[in-house]
Amino acid sequence: MRKFTLAIALIAPMLGHAAWAEDTVKIGYIDPLSGGGASVGEGGLKTFQYLAEELNAKGGILGHKVEIVPFDNKTNPQESLVQAQKAIDAGVRYITQGNGSSVGLALEDFVNKHNTRNPGKEVLYFNYAAVDPSMTNEKCNYWHFRWDASSDIKMEALTSYMKDIPSIKKVYLINQDYSFGQSVRSDARKMLAAKRSDVEIVGDELHPLLKVTDFSPYIAKIKASGADSVITGNWGQDIALLLKAAADAGLKVNWYTYYAGGAGGPTAIKQTGLDHQVFQLTEGFANSGNQAAMDYEKAFRAKVNLSLWYPRAVNEMRMFKAAAEKANSIEPVKVAAALEDLKLEVLDGGTGFMRKDDHQFFQPIYVSSFGKLAANEPFDEENTGWGWHLVSKVDTPQAMVSTTCKMARP
Amino acid sequence: MLELIVISTLNGVLFGMLLFLLSSGLTVIFSMMGVLNFAHASFYMLGAFFGFQLTKWVGFWPALLLAPLLVGAIGMAVERYGLRNTHKHGHVAELLLTFGLAFAIEEIVSMIWGKTPLDYRVPALLDFPAFTIFSTNYPAYKLFMLAVSVVIFVVLLVVLKRTRVGLIVQAALTHPHMVGHLGHNVGRVFMVVFGVGSALAGLAGVIAGPALVTQSDMAAALGPILFVVVVFGGLGSLPGAFIASLVIGLVQTFAVALNGSLASAFGPLDPSAGPSVLTDIWNVTIAQVAPIVPYLLLVLVLIVRPVGLMGTRES
Numbered sequence: 001m002r003k004f005t006l007a008i009a010l011i012a013p014m015l016g017h018a019a020w021a022e023d024t025v026k027i028g029y030i031d032p033l034s035g036g037g038a039s040v041g042e043g044g045l046k047t048f049q050y051l052a053e054e055l056n057a058k059g060g061i062l063g064h065k066v067e068i069v070p071f072d073n074k075t076n077p078q079e080s081l082v083q084a085q086k087a088i089d090a091g092v093r094y095i096t097q098g099n100g101s102s103v104g105l106a107l108e109d110f111v112n113k114h115n116t117r118n119p120g121k122e123v124l125y126f127n128y129a130a131v132d133p134s135m136t137n138e139k140c141n142y143w144h145f146r147w148d149a150s151s152d153i154k155m156e157a158l159t160s161y162m163k164d165i166p167s168i169k170k171v172y173l174i175n176q177d178y179s180f181g182q183s184v185r186s187d188a189r190k191m192l193a194a195k196r197s198d199v200e201i202v203g204d205e206l207h208p209l210l211k212v213t214d215f216s217p218y219i220a221k222i223k224a225s226g227a228d229s230v231i232t233g234n235w236g237q238d239i240a241l242l243l244k245a246a247a248d249a250g251l252k253v254n255w256y257t258y259y260a261g262g263a264g265g266p267t268a269i270k271q272t273g274l275d276h277q278v279f280q281l282t283e284g285f286a287n288s289g290n291q292a293a294m295d296y297e298k299a300f301r302a303k304v305n306l307s308l309w310y311p312r313a314v315n316e317m318r319m320f321k322a323a324a325e326k327a328n329s330i331e332p333v334k335v336a337a338a339l340e341d342l343k344l345e346v347l348d349g350g351t352g353f354m355r356k357d358d359h360q361f362f363q364p365i366y367v368s369s370f371g372k373l374a375a376n377e378p379f380d381e382e383n384t385g386w387g388w389h390l391v392s393k394v395d396t397p398q399a400m401v402s403t404t405c406k407m408a409r410p
Numbered sequence: 411m412l413e414l415i416v417i418s419t420l421n422g423v424l425f426g427m428l429l430f431l432l433s434s435g436l437t438v439i440f441s442m443m444g445v446l447n448f449a450h451a452s453f454y455m456l457g458a459f460f461g462f463q464l465t466k467w468v469g470f471w472p473a474l475l476l477a478p479l480l481v482g483a484i485g486m487a488v489e490r491y492g493l494r495n496t497h498k499h500g501h502v503a504e505l506l507l508t509f510g511l512a513f514a515i516e517e518i519v520s521m522i523w524g525k526t527p528l529d530y531r532v533p534a535l536l537d538f539p540a541f542t543i544f545s546t547n548y549p550a551y552k553l554f555m556l557a558v559s560v561v562i563f564v565v566l567l568v569v570l571k572r573t574r575v576g577l578i579v580q581a582a583l584t585h586p587h588m589v590g591h592l593g594h595n596v597g598r599v600f601m602v603v604f605g606v607g608s609a610l611a612g613l614a615g616v617i618a619g620p621a622l623v624t625q626s627d628m629a630a631a632l633g634p635i636l637f638v639v640v641v642f643g644g645l646g647s648l649p650g651a652f653i654a655s656l657v658i659g660l661v662q663t664f665a666v667a668l669n670g671s672l673a674s675a676f677g678p679l680d681p682s683a684g685p686s687v688l689t690d691i692w693n694v695t696i697a698q699v700a701p702i703v704p705y706l707l708l709v710l711v712l713i714v715r716p717v718g719l720m721g722t723r724e725s
Contacts, residue, residue, distance in 0.1 A: 034516075035627050038525040177698060207666075208701050213622055213631060214425050217666035217700075220417040223546055237623050240527065244623075250539060250547035264527045264623060382529065 024065045025330050027052070027126075028087030030080055030097045030107070033072035036210030037099050037236045039263035044098060044128070044313070045070050046304050051317040061324045066317075075099060075210060077106035084110055088123060093332050096316070098129025098148070099235070100209075101180035108135055108144045115143055115410075122332045126320070128313050131258075132179045133187075136358040140405035143332075145339055145359045147312040147319075151180060151233065151258075153401050154281045155187040157365040157394040158231070158256055161279075163195040168254070170202045172227035174218060174242070176234055177206035184233035184258070202227050210236055215245035222251060229254040240264030243278070247271035255279065260370065261309060261388065266381035269370050276371035276389065283363050284311030284348030285388045286379035293348045297379060307381055311347040315363070319344045319354070333410070350396060358405035365399045367392040413544040418663045420543070424552050426659025427559040428618060432632060433639040433651050434562055435610030438570075441646030442579055442603045444501070445493065448508040451633035452515035453608045457481050457615020458624045459519055462530040470533035478612035485608025489601045512629065520626035527625040555617055562610065563652050570648070579603055638708045644721025654719060658704045665700035 029048055032041035045068070052066040060066055069092060071083035080103045084095060097107055104127055111125045127135070127146040131154065136146055149157075162168055173188055175181030185204055192199050202225040205218060212218075219242075222230060230253050234242055239259055246253075247268055255278040260269060269278045284290075286297045286307060293311070300308045308314070320335070323342055327334035340356040352363030368388040373380060380387040436450045460480050464473035488511065496503040531537075532551045539547035570576035582589045582599045590596045622628065635658070643654030672692045711718060 033525065034520070036631065038520075038627055039527050039625060042525045206698055208698075211631075211701050214421075214428075216421040216425070217418060217663040220414060220421060220546065221667055221697075223417075223544075224414045237527070237625075240623060248547065248549045248552070250542070250545070267529060 024067045025061055025094065026067050026069050026092045028069050028071055028092035028095045030071045030073050030083050030087065030095055031099050032075040033070060035074045037075040040099050040236050043263060043306055043309055046306060047308065047310050047313050048096065050300060050304050051313060055317060055321065061321050062330060064330055073103060075103065077103050080106055081110050088114065094124050094126060096126040096128055098127060101130040101132030101135065102178050104130025104135055105132065105139060105179065108139065108141050111143045112141045124332045124336055126316055128310060128316050132183055136360040137404045140358050140407055142407050142409055143336065145354060147316040147361045149283060149365055149399065150360060151183045152187050153399055154258060154365065155184065155191050156401055157367065157399055158281055159191040159195050160394065161367045161392045162256065168199060168229050170200050170227045172203040172222050172225055172230045173201065174205040174230060174232050176209040176238055178209050181206060181233055188231050210238060212238065212241065215242045216249060219245045219249045219251050227253055229256060231256045233258045235259035235262055237264065240268050243268035243272060261381065266370065266384050266386065270384040270386050276369040278370045279391065280368055280388065282366055282368065285366060285368050287377040287388055287390065288348045288366065289390060290349040296347065314347045315344060315352065352396060358403040358407065360403065362396050362400050364396055365394045366390060414667055416543060417546055418667045419660065420548065422660035422663035423656065424556060425663060426656040427556045429635065429639050429659055430563065430652055430655035431555065431559045431614040431617065432611065433636045433655060434566060435607040436636055436640050437646065437648055437651040438566065438610065439604055439607035440640060442583055443600055444583065445504050448505065449511040449515060450611050451629040451636055452512045453481050453485060453611035454615040455519060455629040456484065456515060457612030458619035458628065459523055460612065461616030461619050462528050462624055474616050477616045478609040481612025482605040482609030486601050486605035489604035494597065516626060516629060523626065525626050527623045530619045530624040532620045551621060555621065558617060567648055635704060638704045641718055642708055642711050644718030647720040650718055650720030661703055662700055665703050666697050668696040671695040
């Protein structure tokens with residue numbers, strides 16, 4: 001009898017757990033939680049966990065509890081596939097990932113193969129930050145959805161802004177040596193040549209991804225080139241260390257970046273003393289002026305103790321919920337169909353939509369600069385006393401680029 | 411051009427000295443005890459995190475003294491309760507112990523301080539540009555790092571070669587029983603040597619923390635290059651490590667500055683051949699492969715001169 005009670009005592013919680021698991025929508029978060037990308041990976045994880053809690057507090061998605069399950073991929077494509085398989089084995093049907101397009105491309109291919117081989121057990125890949133344009137062009141895939149603007153959309157917005165600044169004459173490109181960095185450099189060359197043929201590219205550097213500990217030699221080269229502006233897609237420690245080395249050497253140029261706002265970036269910019277000379281491209285930012293977004297930012301910071309780097313993560317989760325409700329199902333195949341051409345009021349204001357042709361989300365893009373805060377700008381970054389300031393906004397219709405995607409639909 | 415050469419030389423020397431600061435402890439431990447300590451970079455990381463925490467509590471300068479002492483104490487404990495027991499099972503066991511320790515320390519550090527970079531700043535006293543060459547600033551803090559490295563080099567060399575303590579330490583390695591019979595506590599000598607080596611790593615951490623990024627993967631990022639320095643310089647040779655640090659710092663810095671590729675030297679490949687693996691290799695610039703150049707040096711040295719530049723130890 002005692003044995004029986006013991007067995008019940010052991011098994012009962014498991015049964016309860018199993019019942020829960022069926023009710024839960026598990027989202028596998030596959031991103032770096034160690035190595036050089038850990039700082040951004042951690043930030044992303046905390047953001048998604050916050051969003052899941054927020055959803056759960058309001059009854060989850062169609063009554064299902066949302067759970068974020070973290071997997072560490074060390075920014076390594078091979079490791080990501082191992083982790084993705086682990087995630088699927090653990091009952092995950094939605095994968096979200098962002099840091100590293102090399103990882104993104106591997107996952108996109110993996111999810112496609114998995115879905116072909118396992119009909120009825122499809123997995124969706126929600127991409128919140130891997131911005132290599134090929135992911136929605138020649139390598140596009142029905143099971144992949146991207147909420148961040150691809151690198152060519154960002155470059156289109158950036159060069160549209162730069163073309164009206166006559167003081168830009170010599171541009172230096174420095175990027176990480178992998179698919180994303182290479183697409184930044186080639187887009188920059190192509191679009192600058194089209195919009196500002198008088199601008200000279202005085203340097204075009206590729207360095208290893210998340211491996212460099214001291215950027216002073218690169219800064220010396222930028223200085224020697226006589227550049228007045230630098231364009232870089234660097235992220236993670238690579239942007240923080242790059243700016244830090246520039247600060248140490250006292251290099252005074254304008255920086256046009258994709259991710260200067262990531263961990264360590266703002267502190268380094270403050271050290272450079274480059275007041276409103278570092279620019280960033282985002283789909284939203286703390287001081288955007290949109291009251292709802294600013295209230296959201298305030299609540300987020302109070303709880304998570306980080307800036308909201310990823311307004312697109314908010315858009316992604318809200319849209320996931322909207323699509324599930326539209327399909328009245330959390331079944332990935334139905335959610336995927338519902339996501340196509342779905343419209344959403346984005347966090348920082350304006351309408352975005354998920355284009356059916358390539359599963360790229362289009363939304364307003366902002367150019368902001370980092371420096372002393374104006375009166376109506378309440379948010380600083382990393383306690384520097386400096387924050388992001390609106391420079392230019394590109395609305396959804398102008399932020400659209402064409403695609404070469406020929407999608408095979410199930 | 412002259413500007414780039416002068417500045418690259420300076421950057422190379424500064425980076426080289428940082429490498430020496432990091433590898434001096436590793437060299438001491440290796441030359442004295444024959445233990446290749448895989449956890450050395452982890453002690454360096456501990457130094458940076460302790461430095462950060464103590465700076466918050468008591469300020470940078472006391473932290474500069476206290477953090478290395480703390481790391482040294484941990485090092486001594488590792489030697490006394492870990493390495494001493496595995497020593498009798500040979501080098502492989504020791505190596506594995508330090509290898510495991512490195513992972514354990516990384517996990518513990520990221521559990522306590524998290525994985526995001528810490529806001530560990532240069533002390534206000536040294537936060538100004540020391541001098542300017544060709545309109546490039548050199549922060550006073552980097553000169554401070556340089557000075558500390560040189561001082562450590564000189565002090566270590568003098569202690570090991572010119573004092574009684576150094577004599578006993580060296581003798582204890584080759585003739586432990588004889589030294590023991592002379593009344594010296596050999597076990598304690600080894601423990602102290604390991605402690606000093608760890609403390610040096612800790613010191614490097616406190617100093618390098620604000621200059622580089624202080625986060626839980628900093629050990630993994632710098633660990634491999636330390637082994638290059640120690641092996642390239644000559645196993646167990648302090649002057650060797652000093653020279654190797656300089657050479658690697660300079661080589662890496664100048665490699666970044668060079669834009670040359672096979673294509674620029676010999677002309678591009680015939681475009682009619684189309685894109686292939688060959689054209690990729692042909693167009694890679696020296697700057698692109700700069701970070702792997704030190705490892706190439708390591709491989710070369712091991713093939714041509716296995717004892718390293720100035721090494722004497724047969725390994």
